[in-house]
Amino acid sequence: MTALLEVRGVSRNFGAIAAVRDVSFACAPGEIFGVIGPNGSGKTTLFNCILGQIRPSAGQVLFAGEDVSGLSPLSLARRGLSRTFQSLQVFGGLSVRDNLIAAAQEFDGSLAARLFARSDAGLSERADATIRFFNLGRVAEQRAGELSYGQQKLLDIAMAFMAEPRLVMLDEPAAGVNPVLVDALKHLLARLNRERGATFVVIEHNMDFVMSLCHRVMVLAEGKVLAIGTPAEIRANPAVVEAYLGA
Amino acid sequence: MTELVQLVVSGLATGAIYAIAAMGFTLLWQTSGTINFAQGEFVMLPGFFMLGFLVVPNMPLLGAFLLTVLLSAIVLGWGFKRVVVDPMIRHGVLPLVIATIALGIALKHIVKVSYSVEAQPFPNLFPPGVWNVGGVAVSVHDIGVLLVTLALVGGLQLFLARTTTGRAMQAVAQNQDAARVLGIDVPRMILLTFVINAILAATAALLVTPIYLAKFDLGESLGLKAFYAAIIGGFNQMRGALLGGLLIGVLENLSAAYVSHQYKDAVALVLFVAIILFRPEGLLGKAEERRV
Amino acid sequence: MNRIGWIVALAALAVLVALPHALRSYGIYLLSLWALYAIAAQGLNLTLGYAGQVSLGQAAFLGIGAYTSALMMKAGLSFWSALPTAAALCFALGLLLGFPALRVQHHYLAFATLGFNGLVYLILRNEEWLTGGTFGIRRIARPELFGVPLRSPLDFYYLCLAALVAVTLMLWWILRSPWGRAFAALRDNPLRAESLGIDIRAYTLLAFAIGAACAGIAGAFYAPLVQFIDPTPFGLTTSLAFLLMVVVGGSGRFFGPFIGAALVTLLPEWLRFAESYYLLVYAILVVILMVWCPGGILAIPDRLRALRTATGARPEPVRS
Secondary structure: OOOOEEEEEEEEEEOOEEEEEEEEEEEOOOOEEEEEOOOOOOHHHHHHHHOOOOOOOEEEEEEOOEEOOOOOHHHHHHOOEEEOOOOOOOOOOOEHHHHHHHOOOOOOOOHHHHHOOOOOOOOHHHHHHHHHHOOOHHHOOOEHHHOOHHHHHHHHHHHHHHOOOOEEEEEOOOOOOOHHHHHHHHHHHHHHHHHHOOOEEEEOOOHHHHHHHOOEEEEEEOOEEEEEEOHHHHHHOHHHHHHHHOO | OHHHHHHHHHHHHHHHHHHHHHHHHHHHHHHHOOOOOOHHHHHHHHHHHHHHHHOOOOOOHHHHHHHHHHHHHHHHHHHHHHHHHHHHHHHOHHHHHHHHHHHHHHHHHHHHHHOOOOOEOOOOOOOOOEEEEOOEEEEHHHHHHHHHHHHHHHHHHHHHHHOHHHHHHHHHHHOHHHHHHOOOOHHHHHHHHHHHHHHHHHHHHHHHHHHHOEOOOOHHHHHHHHHHHHHHHOOOOHHHHHHHHHHHHHHHHHHHHHOOOOOOOHHHHHHHHHHHHHOOOOOOOOOOOOOO | OOHHHHHHHHHHHHHHHHHHHHOOHHHHHHHHHHHHHHHHHHHHHHHHHHOOOOOOOHHHHHHHHHHHHHHHHHOOOOHHHHHHHHHHHHHHHHHHHHHHHHHOOHHHHHHHHHHHHHHHHHHHHHOHHHHOHHHOEOOOOOOEEOOEEOOOHHHHHHHHHHHHHHHHHHHHHHHHOHHHHHHHHHHHOHHHHHHOOOOHHHHHHHHHHHHHHHHHHHHHHHHHHHOOEOOHHHOHHHHHHHHHHHHHHHOOOOOHHHHHHHHHHHHHHHOHHHOOHHHHHHHHHHHHHHHHOOOOHHHHHHHHHHHHHOOOOOOOOOOO
16 A cells, blocks of 8 residues: 555654654545644644645655655645645635635646636536535525635535545544534545545544544644554554543 | 944934834734824824924923823824724724825825925924034934933833733733733723824924924825834834834935935835845744744 | 626726717816726736735836836837837836735735835936936827827827727736636635645736736826826825725726726816815725725625625625
8 A cells, every 4th residue: 555645753843842743654545544632732733744834843744655845835735735724714705616616727737828718717517516515506606705604614625625636634624613514524525535535634623523534543642643543443542542532 | 434423323313213103003013903004194293283282372392292192192092093993903904004094195184284285393302502422423412312212112111011001011912812811901902002102103203393394294204114114123023113213214324325315215115125035024023923 | 797797898988989079188188097097007906906915006117107108209119119118017027026925915015015116216206317307208299000190189098098998808808717716816815725726926926017017008108198207196196096096996896996096087176176175085085985895986885785684794804
């Protein structure tokens, strides 16, 4: 099995504080990989290191066999590594459909060619399919800024998948979402994985969400890897139970 | 050499005035996210307040100044916050920028229409004259300006560092949510920064108007330079505003003497562009991590 | 743009073609000035309204365009070679001005571009050997088209109107292409845009360059329209006026700049009786508009609708 994403010994210090310490893991194509850990365990810092928002102090990030450590978010996106953010990040002034097209229009052809391309960049059909898949049909022509929080969250996640990326990194997709929608979100993500073989890495606080969705889970504590394994293994791991689940 | 020292001293005096306006700018930005494009006009207007008070027979300059401080605190502090900033701040930065630009234009024209288009003479707080210190001639005015500025900066620093209110203000500037949790009356602290900004502006007016004379367009370049000073020094640092202001004042003077008088006004801009390209956090500023 | 938009636009064009026949030469001059201001304001609308990049240097580009065409025509070159030169020069300088924008945002950018305007003004005023300094450049000839001289105010007005139509169509084309969507994405959320493969550096620079080129084109026509140029009309005041045109009309709305330019060029004429109170009244109106409806005049219907459906609903925030 060749890993799609491989993280090798990544560390990140902020002054004297080690936020992430020597973290290594690998995520295979078609896998749903979860990252959990208490607040301040370094999940977000690790994410930011992988995604080029901040530079790791040590270690390497490999994507599809290529060393991508320290590449800009733009280069990572162009290589097929997509992401969502912890907070809502949609284009509030654009319609839902335009949000989705914007999320995929920059991947083919040159900048100059896009000036003379069709207005929808040939992406209308894919946008329609995505709108159906994420149940956004009723609001497709509305401005994203006018949608409810839940609808914006769905759109936010849909945008990450629009360009058919090879890997999507989801930063707390269930945060602030009502329980009904959390459930719907979980099923949508599981379907994406089952039907299209979509691969993703999920950071999440919501334990049930991670345990029922992910194939494998990594537990972080104080910046270090505490355990990696299937949800069943993680539940049975005494160190994890003590550090996190038991609390 | 003597000439150089003279140029530096008078540059410091000009720079001190930029610095006072810049400190007010920085305070407003830190506590409320307000960018005041009318800052220059906030210095211009108190000059005319003082002229107005001086019409009263036997009014001493200091008396007029104190009354002006009071009036400025009400109009340019409380009034500005209530009428312009409060209703607009939630719409984001741009509408407020536009509104303060328009406010600046309005203030200029109010003075132009209601007072005069011509420059008005303005009494100097300091006696005319030149001191000779070891062969270097320095004007009493320049020394006075520097002393007043030092006292003002020192007083403000003491207030911010030593008093409960000052520390509460700093907490608000650093993290409003945390300040709220600590039970600090955040809106009151923000109002206080607006009042302090108005007082700073009134003081700058007292120092600058005798040199440039009271004229409606006095604030045009002053406001711009105050902003540049704040950025050059570091927008999140009061000391930065002081350093930036002094630096601009000195370099302007030196370049006017040795390079080109005509491009004196470009000095601040060139420094500013260099700073945002190479050290956007400013000379003394701390880098702010890019936020989501 | 929908069908109603096209019908309104064509009707407006018909009025603009017919109107000058009812006007004296001063009215025709004002209308020509409006057309040129609308060109420059549309450029700024792309930079600011669509791409969210604050620029307060539009008057500098108007000036660079005007001096380029005036100097080239004085040197015996044709207007038709000066026009593309002015546009290209401003495009290049706009790119250059965009570089600070890659580092800083909002207010920093506002002051950086304002400072750029100040610098250009200083150069126009001080470099007498080139620009004539405060004496300016006199007796700028009006151009010929296919050997036909366009000397009369009416002929030159039609040339300005043609330029306005051409620039408007060009901008419409740019904004309806995927570029328009990318500009809006840059405005609304650069961080997300970058993570979706949108090259925000390239689009930021393009937004500045295209906006500047529009002002350069307007400037190239401005010189032969007024026939005498000095640095005064290219100072900060004019840049602020352009900003007001865009914001008052409705930032990020295609026809906002037309309304904004009309208010800024024509209103002073109607308010002549108010004399110097005019700018005061105007500035106060802008403050009120910003407090009540930051989306500008074209957003007022939306604002009223929002007020009717949900009392206390907040107006749309303007992003930048």
